[in-house]
Amino acid sequence: MKLKVIVTLCALITVTRQARQHDKCVCELSNTGKAFPHDKLSTVEDNASKCTNNITPQKTLELESLLLGLERRLPRLLEDVSMLEKEDDGDLYAVLSLQVVENELTEIKQLIDRLNGTTLGHQQLTTETNKQLEDLRAEMVQLETYDTTQVVKGHQDNHRLRKDLDQCRNTLFPTIQPTQRPHGYCPHGQFRNITTPRVYTAGEYAGSYKYGAWGRDPKPEAGKESWYWRVMLTSGDKHSNYVRLYSSLSALIVGVAKPGSVMIHSSNPTTNTIQGPNVVLYGGALYYNCYNKPDVCRFNLTTTTVTTLELPRGTRFNSKGNFCHLDECYPYTDLDLATDESGVWVIYTTSQDFGNLVLSKLEEGDPPTLGQTWRTSVYKQGVTNTFMACGVLYVTRYVNKDTEEIFYSFDTATGAERFNVGIFIKKMTPNIYSLNYSPVDKILHAYGDAYMVTYKVLFS
Known part of the structure; x- marks a missing residue:
């Protein structure tokens, strides 16, 4: 019995030694498929990237802004021609009105020429892009033949199934639409851009009165809509004691002030007269920085009475918290009044906020009251102007004598701040001393160096 066990163990040892004589195990793998063309895939990716760079939202926005400009100009021209026919006195006024109409016709022709040029460019771009897409489609179909394991086909099938599943869920459980508009809702959409200047005029005082403001009443009284x-x-380019009223835009351009000036006080300056250029008109009342006080004045144009609102303690005034750029500061711009779809706002700064912009909503009333207040992270003396649109504060800065940039925004609905808005304003004069947004026609009114300019605000 013991002998058999010994023999078996010897045999096992021999076999093990024979197996260890083989030092390596070599496997040969032969690929019968074609080598994947990585260079071709890289070329397809480059072509797709170039195609994406050629088709940009700015190209569509350019066409849209031209169409909007034309859409606004044509009714305006019709109104001015009708006014010329009604008010033609055969004298100086008719000549000035005719000159306005001729200028508008010239600008409309320029718009149409630009629109035709842009349309031809877009047609050529569309033709080239269609050819590029067809070439890309053919190359991608050829590349899919290398997908022997059908990984790409599996991804496509999964994407199709997910889409069908989402449609099925939405059919069975439809989303209930809110009955009220969400807070911060803007009826126009998202602020996207502004057009080039639409109106550029010195009005009746050519070259005079460097500082000032102008615009429309977003909440006009009946009969005063235009x-x-x-x-x-x-x-001294610092104070004023009256507001001048015009029956239409063409009347303002040619300098026919009807009904004319409404006086706040016979003296200038004195208690409760205007200090600084940042003025707005809303609901038949003028809102502005009171003379020599950190207060908001409300001047009722009908009753010619003034009421005041005291701003928080430490509010800077008398040129202690101006708008500035590297070369100069704009005097007595401590308080900036603004209007939008919801009413009147005041933008200012305080000593306890270390010079940063503070935004407060003004509640209507006589006198007005101070509503909710927001604090921002942007330094007031590092910016040149502000305006409001749909509850969002927009802030500008000086780039050069030809360009201003809307670089910052603050959303009062969410508290979100953006420092990269990147919308540029083409200036007709080196400085913009006041900016007023009109929600009536979505126009931005600028005043600087004795000239008045308008820009159309573009929403998505």
Whole structure:
């Protein structure tokens, strides 16, 4: 019995030694498929990237802005021609009105020429892009033949199934639409851009009154829907004691002030007269920085009475918290009044906020009251102007004598701040001393160096 066990163990040892004589195990793998063309895939990716760079939202926005400009100009031209026919006195006024109409016709022709050029460029771009897409489609179909394990086909099938599943869920459990608009809702959509200047005029005082403001009443009284207003700082470019009213835009351009000036006080400056260029008109009342006080004045144009609102303790005034750029500061711009779809706002700064912009909503009333307040992270003396649109504060800065940039925004609905808005304003004069947004026609009114300019605000 013991002998058999010994023999078996010897045999096992021999076999093990024979197996260890083989040092390597070599496997040969032969690929019968074609080698994947990585260079071709890289070329397809480059072509797709170039195609994406050629088709940009800016190209569509350019066409849209031209169409909007034309859409606005044509009714305006019709109104001015009708006014010329009604008010033609055969004298100086008719000549000035005719000149306005001729200028509008020239600008409309320029718009149409630009629109035709843009349309031809887009047609050529569309033709080239269609050819590029067809070439890319053919190359991708050829590349899919290398997908022998059908990984790509599996991804496509999964994507199709997910899409069908989402449609099925939405059919069975439809989303209930809210009955009320969400907070911060803007009826126009998202602020996207502004057009080039639409109106550029010195009005009746060519070259005079460097500082001031102008615009429309977003909440006009009945019969005053087409009126425009203008405030000019007449006392040392710092103060004013009246507001000038015009029955239409063409009347403002040619300098026919009807019904004319409404006086706040016979003296200038004095208690409760205007200080600084940042003025707005809303609901038949003028809102502005009171003379020599950190207060908001409300001047009722009908009753010619003034009520005041005291701003928080430490509010900077008398040129202690101006708008500035590297070369200069704009005097007496401590308080900036603004209007939008919801009413009147005041933008200012305080000593306890270390010079950063503070935004407060003004609640309507006589006198007005201070509503909710927001604090921002942007330094007031590092910016040149502000305006409101749909509850969002927009802030500008000086780039050069030809360009201003809307670089910052603050959303009062969410508290979100953006420092990269990147919308540029083409200036007709080196400085913009006041900006007023009109929600009536979505126009931005700028005043600077005695000239009045308008820009169309583009929403998505």
